Amino acid sequence: MTSHQAWSVEAATVILQAMPAEERLMLPALQRIQAVFGWVPDESVPVIARELNVSRAEVVGVLTYYHDLRQSPPPPVAVQVCVSEACQAVGARPLAASLEAVYGVPLGETRDGVEFAKVYCLGNCALGPAAMVNGRLLGRCDVERVGAAIAQAQSVLA
Amino acid sequence: MTRIYVPRDSAARSVGADEVARAVENECGVRGINVEIVRNGSRGLLWLEPLVEVETSRGRMGYGPVTPGDVPGLIDGGFLEGAHHELALGVVDDIPWLARQQRVSFARVGIIDPLDLDAYRATGGLRGLQRALQESAEEIVGDVLASGLRGRGGAGFPAGIKWRTVLEAESLDKYICCNADEGDSGTFADRMLMEGDPFTLLEGMAIAGVAVGATRGLIYVRSEYPDAIATLRTAVDIARVDGWLGVDVMGTGRTFDIRVVEGAGSYVCGEETAMLESLEGKRGMVRPKPPIPALKGLFGQPTLVHNVLTLSAVPSIIADGPGDYQALGVDRSRGTQVFQLAGNLARGGIVEIAFGVTLRELIEDFGGGTLSGRPLRAVQVGGPLGAYLPAEALDVSMDYEALADSGGLLGHGGVVAFDDSIDMATQARFAMEFCAVESCGKCTPCRIGSTRGIEVIDKITAGVDRELNLVLLEDLCATMTDGSLCAMGGLTPLPVLSALAHFPEDFHRPPEVTP
Ligand SMILES: Cc1cc2nc3c(=O)[nH]c(=O)nc-3n(C[C@H](O)[C@H](O)[C@H](O)COP(=O)(O)O)c2cc1C
Ligand code: SF4
């Protein structure tokens, strides 16, 4: 993942105040916070509520609604495996099972800094099974291809 | 200088197009050969990606699928002159798969560098907007009506009627919202168009803005499409610099500007009212209709909501008049549909062709049968809320009405093929699971019913009170169909019940052989 800033109320306030007027809304605010800090710490909720003049409950409502918003720090490597129909048709289920076996972790969990998540379609449905590793789209995946992309992502970080 | 095209489309990149482009550059550099590498969109022959094209006097010669390791041999073999090679495909425009298509919305995708505005103009771009700026609002809306264009996002509502409603709505503040959430599995045409020819979408939106009197446009793009988002944002900047977006569109004193907004991973945010909530920065909860978005949409203002493909069909309809478009298609399905062939097919990709092509032509002639070589068993048309059709049903005409008559729906035009290794009870279970994960939570039948559905299907496959649970499943589906506010809960029964209807044997296996 790209490097992130350390959390501080001051930094968050600066970011929120610099947002253009038309984007001073809850979801874009949360997305900005996540882009800068890598996740949305609990402490950011009152800051957003104050800056946007909304209730904390509303901010939490939005934060918990969207799959993309993270309430804990991101792993160094995020792997998204497509589990939708077009990829199922070309072996997404066996691929997911092999990844779980090889990395010893079920989809939805993190181990040794590698997070495996399910994703419902990456728009690469003619070249499935599809996966994404730290934002890089892969087609015609097997365990080796995904593994190589994970190793490459790790070497970039090392 | 020889011009070489290596696609920048993310599907092409997912199988190595960047590495191939680098290899071409390096190999030519080492040999002191001067070449110009253009990163075009994808032609949509996805099974051939990375598909490299070389410009020659005979036309653009194709080679594919190319790996970086193939590059030295290709150059040795004279591919820079378009020479024959085992990867050679001949003149790309003449490949029957492509030559048989009727590309309107995708006319430019794969042909030009997506961000080269001169190339866009040279291939007929901006004629539609120029014409729209000289016409009255009523004339433009009349053209859209006359073209017969219907919404490509799923519901198939006549576009012109929506345009007229927004035009007649009184407000100083109106919006054009492009739905680029493309959540349906098996669909990728919005993505390929946004990555491969973003100016067409922007031009379509600008024409819509001029027609209905909106000054602001928003494009809501799913976060799974980072390349599309980046391409669109750059395209908007280029259009502003060129003066056809912004405060003085082509010097007419009219204002129309576009902002690209990123989604946050929610399927139901593709439903238009949930998308509007999300664009307002809130939870993506579906709003009851009425009021319809055309009258009370974004921030309560009249809003024209359209899918990417609907808006992208507009520039050519306005530039060339509605007649050409209307002349294509069958019955009440006019023009072309951008079909997306996906799943277990030998030749997957984009097939833009007039409505009325049969599913068999798509699967067999274009798709080339299954990738695995095993018998075809089922085809899901229209995304995760679409029906599973059996291999015997391939003669259906691909248009809105014929598909509805055969118990299916066209949706966003996705066609996903499965071979005989698929278990349809597992697919039915997945449909329920997807609904449970993605439900916005407003209606009980959708939120709770889907979880119940998973449990009931599990009991059926496990052989627990099978007949009783099959009845229960049908009841549950009826409750979801009748008691859901939107098509998420309302149409999830479609894949479930079609699987049950066409493949009952998969629900009646001895439990020990159920996968
Ligand atoms: C659950 C659900 C998801 C939808 N997802 C999309 C989508 O991803 N893209 C889209 O254009 N329309 C989607 N729609 C349809 C929209 O509600 C709406 O009909 C469409 O954007 C209107 O544009 P059109 O007239 O161009 O079809 C979805 C509908 C439902 C119920
Ligand atoms: S049917 Fe489901 S997704 Fe649609 S409004 Fe109801 S709960 Fe939300």
Ligand code: FES
């Ligand atoms: S279904 Fe897997 S990428 Fe679309």
